[in-house]
Amino acid sequence: MNPWERLKPFNKPDVIVEEALSKASRESRKISFRGRLETVRRKERVRILVVYRVVTRNLRRAYKIVNAYWKANDFYRDLVNIYFSNDELEVVRRELRNMISLADMLRDEYLSRLSNADSIDEMGRVRRECLGRLVSIVKRKKAILNRVRELWKYAHRLPSIDLGEPSVVVAGPPNVGKSTLVNSLSTAEVRVASYPFTTKDIHVGHIITDYYKIQIIDTPGLLDRPLSERNEVEMKAIVALKHLSDIIIYMFDPSPFRFYNLEEQLSIYNEIKSSFKDAYVIPVVNKVDVEEIHIGNDVVDGEIIRLSLKEGVGLDLLRGRILSISNEVFSHKIRSGAK
Ligand SMILES: Nc1nc2c(ncn2[C@@H]2O[C@H](COP(=O)(O)OP(=O)(O)OP(=O)(O)O)[C@@H](O)[C@H]2O)c(=O)[nH]1
Ligand SMILES: [Mg+2]
Missing domain, CATH: 3.40.50.300 (P-loop containing nucleotide triphosphate hydrolases)
Known part of the structure; x- marks a missing residue:
């Protein structure tokens, strides 16, 4: 079986950012009014969470694609190694793991700062800073993400082979x-x-x-x-x-x-x-x-x-x-x- 066959692709870095930000403002508009301060807090919270979710959904897909290399048998690994060395894949996997934990950390940190914020201005600042940092995880590592997209494009089309059959x-x-x-x-x-x-x-x-x-x-x-x-x-x-x-x-x-x-x-x-x-x-x-x-x-x-x-x-x-x-x-x- 080709271990990449059923794995889902993920978006181009620019598309991830665009989708995250537009979805965040769309979702935040659905929040109903419950007092001025609390409504703003809830809206900002949704914006942070939506951007976090879109970014990490894509990063996790990328991680799975790279990680499948270590689950593959030697036939598929050798085919992948024609274009992607073991060392490169190690580095990419480590980078992705770091990107995901950074996103997790940012979410936790800024949600807690948002709960403690006591003015609308402060809430806006917290949200802006958080979104900026979440988005820059993707923007700074475009090259890595594009490489994983290339891996997916190549690997998911490899034929499905069963080593147990002649x-x-x-x-x-x-x-x-x-x-x-x-x-x-x-x-x-x-x-x-x-x-x-x-x-x-x-x-x-x-x-x-x-x-x-x-x-x-x-x-x-x-x-x-x-x-x-x-x-x-x-x-x-x-x-x-x-x-x-x-x-x-x-x-x-x-x-x-x-x-x-x-x-x-x-x-x-x-x-x-x-x-x-x-x-x-x-x-x-x-x-x-x-x-x-x-x-x-x-x-x-x-x-x-x-x-x-x-x-x-x-x-x-x-x-x-x-x-x-x-x-x-x-x-x-x-x-x-x-x-
Ligand atoms: N006359 C003749 N032509 C043949 C025969 N078998 C295949 N061909 C022709 O040989 C050409 C090459 O056929 P392919 O099957 O594409 O050859 P291939 O070995 O897969 O080629 P590559 O993928 O380029 O390495 C085609 O034009 C075929 O129609 C045959 O038995 N007789
Ligand atoms: Mg041929």
């Missing part, structure tokens, strides 16, 4: 047909296009069997370069391979539209095989309808499956292979208590 990661160079395969095999509807780098995020679809769900994971294309040079989009594929690859389908493209020559496609393949030794790797050659170079067992070991997704060739064979390996994976997961 997973198949489809990987390979750009434009080989990974997304087309994921769409043909599973419930996913990923965008396909005739140019490289179409897929920029991880997507998941499912094959539903009688006993469990197999997660089929589409990944961004991998370039032929070492891990240390991989960009943020490629790192998403690496994170999926690291955590979800019970089975890896590595896809080759022998067509005239191939992004890489054979040597480079093989280099990525070999890197994946050696980096993820526990996975079952299924080499597939797609686009055999327009095959230009032959990719066979002279260069790739293992049982290659030859596909034309365009013409529906080889898909049943591949599905059969996935199902039989998944049965093994699933019974192993049950035995090891991963479910």
Whole structure:
């Protein structure tokens, strides 16, 4: 499960301030008359409380969003770490905690000063000062709050993955047909296009069997370069391979539209095989309808499956292979208590 999926977003800092102040004056107008001094006191009290509530409601949502990182499993943490380091999140969480306690403290302090105030002028001063300080909590930490908004935008859209179910990661160079395969095999509807780098995020679809769900994971294309040079989009594929690859389908493209020559496609393949030794790797050659170079067992070991997704060739064979390996994976997961 994606721990951010159900968390609510919060407003932009400027909107929080605007909402807090306008709601405060709206609510204070609803106070009925009960003697001049006491009516003013009650109105000022409502204004303080409303601003406090709007500000802290947003801060608490922000806190939950950041805190979900520590509740997430390693797959989600690694995905978040592509853009937000552990250290940054620690700092942000501490800042938010301080902001919330400061707001609590201000509310208590100014409500007590308001109860003791004995003139209308004094009440106005107390309220103005309190609102100013509450609002400035948000205004001074705009950068922090905007960062948490970015975290929410990124994290709440991450796919929902269950580590207890078998997973198949489809990987390979750009434009080989990974997304087309994921769409043909599973419930996913990923965008396909005739140019490289179409897929920029991880997507998941499912094959539903009688006993469990197999997660089929589409990944961004991998370039032929070492891990240390991989960009943020490629790192998403690496994170999926690291955590979800019970089975890896590595896809080759022998067509005239191939992004890489054979040597480079093989280099990525070999890197994946050696980096993820526990996975079952299924080499597939797609686009055999327009095959230009032959990719066979002279260069790739293992049982290659030859596909034309365009013409529906080889898909049943591949599905059969996935199902039989998944049965093994699933019974192993049950035995090891991963479910
Ligand atoms: N001729 C032919 N074209 C195919 C076949 N499978 C996919 N394509 C085409 O290849 C192009 C790339 O397909 P995608 O599924 O987007 O490839 P991808 O690997 O997901 O690409 P990125 O997300 O950019 O890495 C599209 O134009 C597909 O229509 C096939 O079997 N034969
Ligand atoms: Mg794609």
